[in-house]
Amino acid sequence: MTMVGGNTHPNDTQTNDRALIAHLLRRAGFGATPAELDKYCSWGYDATVEWLLHPEAQPGLDEDIIERYYIDWKESRNIEGALTETVFRMNGNAATRPLQEKVALFWHGVFATGLAKVLHEKTMLNQIDLFREHGLGSFQPLLERLARDPAMIFWLDNNFNHKDAINENWGRELLELFSMGVGMDGKENYTEDDVQEAARAFTGWTIDDDNVASIPFGKTPWLFRYDPDDHDDGEKTFLGETGNFNGDDIIEIICRQPSTARFISRHMYNFFVADDVQVPAWQSTPPADPEAIAILEAEYFRSGYDIRSMLRTMFTSDFFKSETARFARVKSPAEVVVGTLHLVGDLKFPRAGVMDTALECRYMNQDLLNPPSVEGWHTGKEWIDSGSMVERINFVADELGNVEHSGVRSMVDALTSRGPTMDANGIVDGCLELLGHVVLRDDNRTALVAQAAEMLENGADAESVILNALRMIGSTREYQFA
Amino acid sequence: MTTVVEYPLSVAGMFQYHNVIGLLSGSGPGFSGPVSLALGRDGLLYVASRANPNQPEGVRVTRCTFDGDYVGEFSNWGEGPGQFIWITEIRFGPDGNVYLSDENTHRISVFTPEGAFLHCWGEFGADPGQLNRPSGMAFAPDGTLLVVDSLNNRVQRYTTDGEYLAGWGAEGEGPGQFRMPWAVAVDATGDVYVTDWRNNRVQKFDPAGGYITEFDGRDGGDGFERPNGLTVDNDGCIYVCDWQNDRVQVLAPDGRVMDTLIGHSGTSKWARTFLNANPDIEAKLNAATQNIELKRRFYRPRAVTVSDDGLVFVADCYRHRVQIYRRLG
Numbered sequence: 001m002t003m004v005g006g007n008t009h010p011n012d013t014q015t016n017d018r019a020l021i022a023h024l025l026r027r028a029g030f031g032a033t034p035a036e037l038d039k040y041c042s043w044g045y046d047a048t049v050e051w052l053l054h055p056e057a058q059p060g061l062d063e064d065i066i067e068r069y070y071i072d073w074k075e076s077r078n079i080e081g082a083l084t085e086t087v088f089r090m091n092g093n094a095a096t097r098p099l100q101e102k103v104a105l106f107w108h109g110v111f112a113t114g115l116a117k118v119l120h121e122k123t124m125l126n127q128i129d130l131f132r133e134h135g136l137g138s139f140q141p142l143l144e145r146l147a148r149d150p151a152m153i154f155w156l157d158n159n160f161n162h163k164d165a166i167n168e169n170w171g172r173e174l175l176e177l178f179s180m181g182v183g184m185d186g187k188e189n190y191t192e193d194d195v196q197e198a199a200r201a202f203t204g205w206t207i208d209d210d211n212v213a214s215i216p217f218g219k220t221p222w223l224f225r226y227d228p229d230d231h232d233d234g235e236k237t238f239l240g241e242t243g244n245f246n247g248d249d250i251i252e253i254i255c256r257q258p259s260t261a262r263f264i265s266r267h268m269y270n271f272f273v274a275d276d277v278q279v280p281a282w283q284s285t286p287p288a289d290p291e292a293i294a295i296l297e298a299e300y301f302r303s304g305y306d307i308r309s310m311l312r313t314m315f316t317s318d319f320f321k322s323e324t325a326r327f328a329r330v331k332s333p334a335e336v337v338v339g340t341l342h343l344v345g346d347l348k349f350p351r352a353g354v355m356d357t358a359l360e361c362r363y364m365n366q367d368l369l370n371p372p373s374v375e376g377w378h379t380g381k382e383w384i385d386s387g388s389m390v391e392r393i394n395f396v397a398d399e400l401g402n403v404e405h406s407g408v409r410s411m412v413d414a415l416t417s418r419g420p421t422m423d424a425n426g427i428v429d430g431c432l433e434l435l436g437h438v439v440l441r442d443d444n445r446t447a448l449v450a451q452a453a454e455m456l457e458n459g460a461d462a463e464s465v466i467l468n469a470l471r472m473i474g475s476t477r478e479y480q481f482a
Numbered sequence: 483m484t485t486v487v488e489y490p491l492s493v494a495g496m497f498q499y500h501n502v503i504g505l506l507s508g509s510g511p512g513f514s515g516p517v518s519l520a521l522g523r524d525g526l527l528y529v530a531s532r533a534n535p536n537q538p539e540g541v542r543v544t545r546c547t548f549d550g551d552y553v554g555e556f557s558n559w560g561e562g563p564g565q566f567i568w569i570t571e572i573r574f575g576p577d578g579n580v581y582l583s584d585e586n587t588h589r590i591s592v593f594t595p596e597g598a599f600l601h602c603w604g605e606f607g608a609d610p611g612q613l614n615r616p617s618g619m620a621f622a623p624d625g626t627l628l629v630v631d632s633l634n635n636r637v638q639r640y641t642t643d644g645e646y647l648a649g650w651g652a653e654g655e656g657p658g659q660f661r662m663p664w665a666v667a668v669d670a671t672g673d674v675y676v677t678d679w680r681n682n683r684v685q686k687f688d689p690a691g692g693y694i695t696e697f698d699g700r701d702g703g704d705g706f707e708r709p710n711g712l713t714v715d716n717d718g719c720i721y722v723c724d725w726q727n728d729r730v731q732v733l734a735p736d737g738r739v740m741d742t743l744i745g746h747s748g749t750s751k752w753a754r755t756f757l758n759a760n761p762d763i764e765a766k767l768n769a770a771t772q773n774i775e776l777k778r779r780f781y782r783p784r785a786v787t788v789s790d791d792g793l794v795f796v797a798d799c800y801r802h803r804v805q806i807y808r809r810l811g
Binding site: 064065067068069070071072074075077078080081084208209210211213214215216217218220221223225351352353354355356 | 763
């Protein structure tokens with residue numbers, strides 16, 4: 001596919017840097033506004049990576065203001081409200097803590113937990129907060145916290161995992177979907193006996209309050225509780241090691257496994273670098289880029305399972321920066337919605353109607369906090385069907401065409417200020433640049449330029465032509481790729 | 483937890499827990515995020531519920547007795563006349579009518595006490611008289627209406643028909659300046675008290691808006707943390723919902739902290755009826771021992787008012803109830 005881009009900036013080197021940093025922000029965040037790209041370019045690529053990796057150094061959201069207007073969120077008591085809060089927070093942090101939000105979304109997809117069963121929205125939101133707070137740390141304590149997370153315990157029935165009657169649901173998914181995977185390189189990673197022994201180790205890990213009723217006076221938080229009387233403290237043999245293992249011992253053994261390094265690396269690659277085959281195929285299908293996976297696996301062990309270190313290695317690697325990695329992923333619905341909201345500057349301050357906007361994720365097939373199964377969402381081309389594609393195009397076109405949004409106003413003003421150089425080519429390429437250095441196929445770009453030229457010939461003012469170009473670019477196939 | 487027969491005292495012992503009215507409900511007996519309350523001349527309690535976008539039917543004004551007998555409700559969600567998106571404050575005017583503010587439509591709406599919509603006024607903007615998220619309201623002794631124009635960081639005075647008379651305030655931290663003020667109250671002399679929300683203080687002004695003093699609610703411990711609803715009783719004592727501290731501070735007229743209410747809720751009449759019909763839920767509530775104390779306390783108290791005979795009504799917003807205390811002595 002021959003690609004041409006909106007590379008109209010007078011300084012080619014700087015333009016290339018901007019395009020690369022725009023690529024970084026699409027993956028490590030939800031894209032960047034033109035003003036943010038200016039800032040990141042002034043820092044340089046590596047410094048921007050470091051900034052992204054340390055969201056804790058940046059200010060958080062104004063929780064008081066959020067709570068003042070969205071009074072139902074503190075004890076969020078319906079699925080739509082929880083989804084809305086998640087989208088609002090991702091968008092709110094997109095300028096200051098983008099990687100924190102992206103990592104939370106990443107782990108939400110890996111450790112897929114859903115309100116279809118949990119039915120306690122605040123508890124689910126607390127799990128997302130866990131990913132925000134600890135998702136960049138070491139994988140081992142992250143798993144330890146996950147095993148104590150009330151939403152996960154309820155989701156996978158560990159509150160029904162008793163000393164005298166084990167429930168293996170959590171033990172199985174911990175191995176199959178949360179750490180090692182069923183197999184790799186054509187071999188199985190564990191046995192049925194390992195599943196049973198893992199489940200035994202987590203007996204007595206339960207929750208104190210599993211009430212899901214809002215009535216009479218709202219919901220109260222579910223809390224982790226360890227019941228030593230219900231814990232099987234007997235000897236267990238797990239992955240060839242024997243001892244009186246408790247849950248944390250199992251996690252410690254899991255984290256030492258090469259299969260865990262492979263599993264996490266493949267997830268990271270699929271989420272941050274390029275679409276790959278889905279999890280069920282990983283046992284028999286090798287990675288799309290084995291060398292990249294090997295680099296990530298090595299960093300997993302070198303760093304002591306540190307996710308931040310793995311991401312640093314990935315973002316600064318040639319395989320991430322390469323031209324072939326750019327626009328190699330279909331955006332998830334959350335990326336489409338949040339990325340577009342951030343670009344146009346919508347929903348940065350609480351307003352009514354936020355739920356209608358946030359529900360666009362659901363309409364595009366990603367019902368945040370309510371994944372289709374414990375396997376999470378299938379990604380890549382599987383995001384797309386005719387219905388979701390229409391939703392994507394309509395949403396993006398509506399947002400990009402609304403000049404009342406501050407971000408759209410800024411883009412229009414920036415282009416109109418370029419004056420007479422803004423012919424049809426200039427308008428289209430300028431829009432591509434300001435939307436994050438989007439790259440169009442030749443024929444699509446040619447069609448947009450022709451349309452802009454026709455509008456100008458018919459006397460349309462520059463603002464109308466720019467808004468139309470923004471809408472049309474947002475409607476292209478290419479805009480759906482990150 | 484669900485059957486409490488004790489009547490505990492406030493921190494300094496000046497107030498005693500008296501009763502609770504409430505139940506999370508989108509219609510009928512109950513509230514859904516009560517954000518404001520007022521006492522009618524008809525002896526009824528009027529409670530404004532803000533609800534949430536997924537429960538728009540919960541937006542309403544509920545009328546009930548002080549003992550928790552449901553009388554009726556009026557208004558609903560929407561942008562039409564007599565409807566609300568973000569209902570915020572309820573006050574009775576000197577004309578006996580009910581005045582309600584809406585932070586989303588930037589309007590003040592007027593109803594009869596029985597709930598018949600009369601008219602509304604308000605225009606979005608930043609010019610004098612215009613509004614940007616009107617929140618708190620209070621009537622002055624002269625019958626004029628003070629409205630907190632929260633995102634314009636000012637207080638404006640109107641006639642009951644919405645004619646703009648005067649205003650004061652600007653964004654900032656100095657005397658007479660505000661950062662997203664929330665509520666307003668007026669004492670018997672006409673002095674005005676405003677919860678200066680993001681500055682964590684209550685400012686006191688003379689009737690013309692001249693700055694007099696300010697209070698931070700500090701009693702040797704923490705001061706106000708985002709104070710919102712407030713009222714002044716007949717003795718000049720100031721009751722402030724100390725929102726993020728989940729308490730109500732009672733100040734002497736000079737601003738000294740006299741007492742603190744933290745919430746001691748028992749089970750309301752409406753909740754009792756619900757739990758009797760749902761014993762499984764009551765069993766789960768009782769089994770969750772780590773949360774029992776939590777459920778009795780205020781959770782983001784949002785509005786407070788005081789009756790002439792010393793009953794203190796607190797809108798316990800996130801618990802969907804009104805806790806009532808009685809002033810002792």
